[in-house]
Amino acid sequence: MIDIHCHLEYMQNPEQVIAEAKRKMTAIITSVADIKHKDMILEIRDNNADFVFVSMGLHPDRISNYSDAEIDNYIDFIQANKEKAVAIGECGLDYLQVNGDEMDRAKSFFLRFIESSKELKLPLVVHARNKPGSNDCFNDILKIITDSNARNVVFHCFSGSESNLKYALDQGYWISFATIVCKSDKHKRLAEKTPLGKMLLETDSPWLDPASLELTNRPWKIAESAKVIAEIKDITAQEVLKKTEENAKKIFGLPP
Numbered sequence: 530m531i532d533i534h535c536h537l538e539y540m541q542n543p544e545q546v547i548a549e550a551k552r553k554m555t556a557i558i559t560s561v562a563d564i565k566h567k568d569m570i571l572e573i574r575d576n577n578a579d580f581v582f583v584s585m586g587l588h589p590d591r592i593s594n595y596s597d598a599e600i601d602n603y604i605d606f607i608q609a610n611k612e613k614a615v616a617i618g619e620c621g622l623d624y625l626q627v628n629g630d631e632m633d634r635a636k637s638f639f640l641r642f643i644e645s646s647k648e649l650k651l652p653l654v655v656h657a658r659n660k661p662g663s664n665d666c667f668n669d670i671l672k673i674i675t676d677s678n679a680r681n682v683v684f685h686c687f688s689g690s691e692s693n694l695k696y697a698l699d700q701g702y703w704i705s706f707a708t709i710v711c712k713s714d715k716h717k718r719l720a721e722k723t724p725l726g727k728m729l730l731e732t733d734s735p736w737l738d739p740a741s742l743e744l745t746n747r748p749w750k751i752a753e754s755a756k757v758i759a760e761i762k763d764i765t766a767q768e769v770l771k772k773t774e775e776n777a778k779k780i781f782g783l784p785p
């Protein structure tokens with residue numbers, strides 16, 4: 530059982546969460562979404578070798594907090610610490626929260642992160658969020674990714690249209706389902722159409738608790754998603770967890 534995307538820095542007691550996760554899970558990948566958390570997360574990683582893995586990026590809605598020079602320095606930092614990262618991201622576009630001039634900056638830095646993932650030969654973990662009633666963000670991001678020849682693309686918390694899903698699968702991209710699949714019919718339909726061989730599981734915790742609106746989600750709650758997906762695909766939850774764990778090990782190069 531591997532949660533490929535969570536945020537330990539936003540949980541109240543990360544070490545306690547990790548201790549419980551170690552009893553229940555194979556590994557977790559925590560996503561650096563804000564530059565200010567990079568040192569804290571790398572320290573947690575060093576203290577939990579071969580269990581906590583790190584993906585390093587910058588959430589599009591945090592870009593406005595930093596100058597170009599600060600983000601340039603951060604990209605240099607990632608390159609210098611590449612052996613501590615299993616992926617670049619999350620990075621991408623967010624049409625719900627970022628607009629105007631900040632959107633252009635977000636696009637240009639997204640391209641920089643794509644280039645880094647290619648240079649460092651690390652998977653690219655993509656964040657994409659539409660505005661309600663529009664599918665523009667997913668349409669645009671799929672075009673950017675294919676035009677830039679990004680490889681080993683992982684869509685974190687995929688929530689595009691069914692035709693976006695088909696396109697992404699045709700390109701060989703990986704589709705990660707967050708625990709939102711437990712309560713969203715749209716995500717259930719997307720999961721039904723995603724072959725297990727290209728599927729990953731994540732919580733995006735502490736957000737997206739399957740049973741609450743509080744920040745109480747935790748990495749092991751991917752087990753709830755596995756139950757829901759198992760029912761949709763008429764297989765066992767065990768099979769879902771086993772195959773998605775194999776997929777995660779393969780794409781992120783985790784120990785066998």
Ligand SMILES: [Zn+2]
Pocket residue numbers: 534535536560562619733
């Ligand atoms: Zn995230």
